[in-house]
Amino acid sequence: MDPVRVTVALPEDFPAILDVQRQSFLVHAARGLDTSIWTEETLEEITRDATEKTILVARDPAGAVLGSVRFQTIEGVVFVRKVNVRPDMKRHGVGRALMQALEGHIPADAHKISLCTLLMTHENIPFFLRMGYRPETVLPDHYHHVDLLCFGKYPTRKNPA
Numbered sequence: 001m002d003p004v005r006v007t008v009a010l011p012e013d014f015p016a017i018l019d020v021q022r023q024s025f026l027v028h029a030a031r032g033l034d035t036s037i038w039t040e041e042t043l044e045e046i047t048r049d050a051t052e053k054t055i056l057v058a059r060d061p062a063g064a065v066l067g068s069v070r071f072q073t074i075e076g077v078v079f080v081r082k083v084n085v086r087p088d089m090k091r092h093g094v095g096r097a098l099m100q101a102l103e104g105h106i107p108a109d110a111h112k113i114s115l116c117t118l119l120m121t122h123e124n125i126p127f128f129l130r131m132g133y134r135p136e137t138v139l140p141d142h143y144h145h146v147d148l149l150c151f152g153k154y155p156t157r158k159n160p161a
């Protein structure tokens with residue numbers, strides 16, 4: 001695949017980001033999970049979120065949005081939210097490009113990257129394991145009663161391969 005370009009998103013990117021995010025998370029709705037926090041986010045909500053988080057967007061060489069991820073750093077811990085890739089572009093390295101760009105953008109003194117993902121899915125868990133994240137805890141009955149598995153990565157420590 002042609003190289004993916006990841007940049008910090010601007011407000012004009014938000015409609016396309018929301019469109020791809022909706023398509024991406026709909027796969028989980030098909031499994032009966034409540035995915036509304038991802039699939040029904042409004043322009044107003046993402047605009048508000050962008051005042052406290054950095055949003056990164058991945059594009060193809062023609063500029064089409066392929067996916068996005070957001071993060072916020074609090075007291076040295078980087079909280080990652082809503083990583084998503086357009087369904088027809090999964091398994092082409094876009095998710096990896098987003099996570100690598102995120103790790104390049106975090107503050108130098110951040111000691112931990114933390115994220116939680118849906119427990120009952122087949123794709124997210126191998127993805128985060130391949131990205132070097134390790135499972136830390138389960139959050140049962142969390143957002144919209146969904147069970148989450150939380151992962152951590154410690155940029156300043158050596159992680160197992």
Ligand SMILES: CC(C)(COP(=O)(O)OP(=O)(O)OC[C@H]1O[C@@H](n2cnc3c(N)ncnc32)[C@H](O)[C@@H]1OP(=O)(O)O)[C@@H](O)C(=O)NCCC(=O)NCCS
Nearest residue numbers: 024083084085090091092093094095096117123126127130
């Ligand atoms: C999870 C997600 C972001 C992965 O994005 P992606 O672009 O397909 O992932 P990549 O192609 O960059 O894959 C990176 C690594 O993860 C592995 N991987 C990705 N999806 C996988 C799957 N379904 N099963 C097994 N391994 C997988 C790849 O093999 C690759 O490892 P390798 O390079 O060593 O071979 C994507 O599937 C997605 O958008 N899912 C729906 C939204 C979602 O649930 N996001 C997570 C919410 S927190």
